Amino acid sequence: MLLYGRNPVLEAIADGRVAEVLVARGVEESFIRELKELDVLVRFTSRIEMDQMVGTTQHQGVVAEVEDLKWASVDDIFERAESRGEPLLIVLLDGITDPRNFGAIIRSAEVLGAHGVVVEERRSAPLSPVVAKTAAGAVAYLPVAQTKNLPRFIDALKEDNVWVYGAAGEAAQDIGRTDFSGKLALVIGAEGEGLRRLVREKCDVLVKIPTSGRVQSLNASVAAGILLYEATRNRARSEQ
Template sequence: MLIYGRNPVTEALREGRVDEVLLARGVDQAFERQLRALAEEAGVRVRLAPRIELDGLAGTTAHQGVLAEAQELSWADPQEIWDLAERRGEAPLLVLLDGITDPRNFGAIIRSAEVLGAHGVVAEERRSAPLSAVVAKTAAGATAYLPLVQVKNLPRFMDELKERGVWVYGAAGEAAQPLERTDLSGPVALVIGSEGDGLRRLVRDRCDGLVSIPVRGQVSSLNASVAAGILIYEAARRR
């Protein structure tokens, strides 16, 4: 796959997933030195190219002057979530996605989850954006550090989580239970629905509770990735 953006390419180099790097002529020298040092350490060729060539390959001008041919991003084994929580000595904090098909929202949620200390992001096989270059770019390198898990049936996976003692809370704007009155200090999974339809009925029914984020403006709802960031932050703050 082709990935672009400074953080995604840098992290992919550190992971050893890159075959070749294209660098736009005229990028700042400090970044070029850093990139070349990483590429040399990884045994990867760096080729200078006109910026217009990167524009065409990336399909956008938002590549920040660097593009790489890299191995595909891959889904993690669910056990990696529990292993990460155990290594940190923390109660598991998961983010479950129900119908997040926009790759930018998907990438932004992954980034927030990693930055704020979650232990994994879980998506359903048929109702999720694929792991693409856009997801990698928006996640800004977070895909290198956070287990991304794909399951065939999200409601069934939620049942498995509850059997392991994880409390599952779904985000719903109309929910009577406000976020600040919800106990998020233990093992928790936060479920984020699609912007258009919210949580599916089967998913809502599997939740231990539905929580809302208090809003004060005239617009009634938040972008899915923004809502996810608020929920994850609040869970992390309670720990």
């Protein structure tokens, strides 16, 4: 797989998955020196050739060939929470098929302290270079797993005393008045469609992000970031 973008490539190098990096001519010398200090072979090409190679101009002048990104297991997520001595915080995605939204949610989840992301196998964007680029390297640190059936997975979480909150614009409960302490899962639906009926029904509580503008809906990745921030802030406050 061709990985592009500076943060994703640097993370892959640090993870030992890159031996050679392709750099566009004209990239600043300071970045080239940084690459060489990481003990990787640097080859140069034109930006036009690089554009054609990866099918986009958004590569930031660097491309590396790495093994395909691999899905983690759900157990990896539980082990991450246990090793940190923290109550589980997991993000469930219901129908997020846009790779940029997927990558941005992974990035927010890693930055804001979630223990992992879970998607349904047939209702998700794949782990692709676009996802890795948008996630800015977060896929190297955060377990991202698949489940065959999201509603059944939610049932299993609830049996383990995980409280499940679904994001819904029409919900009555405001996230600012929600107790996010304890083990919890945050469920984010597809843009436009929102949560599927069965997924919605499986949630313990539906919550909303209060808005005041004329546009009443948020981008899925923005909504996920706000919900994650409020959950982690609430949990930190409850521990004081």
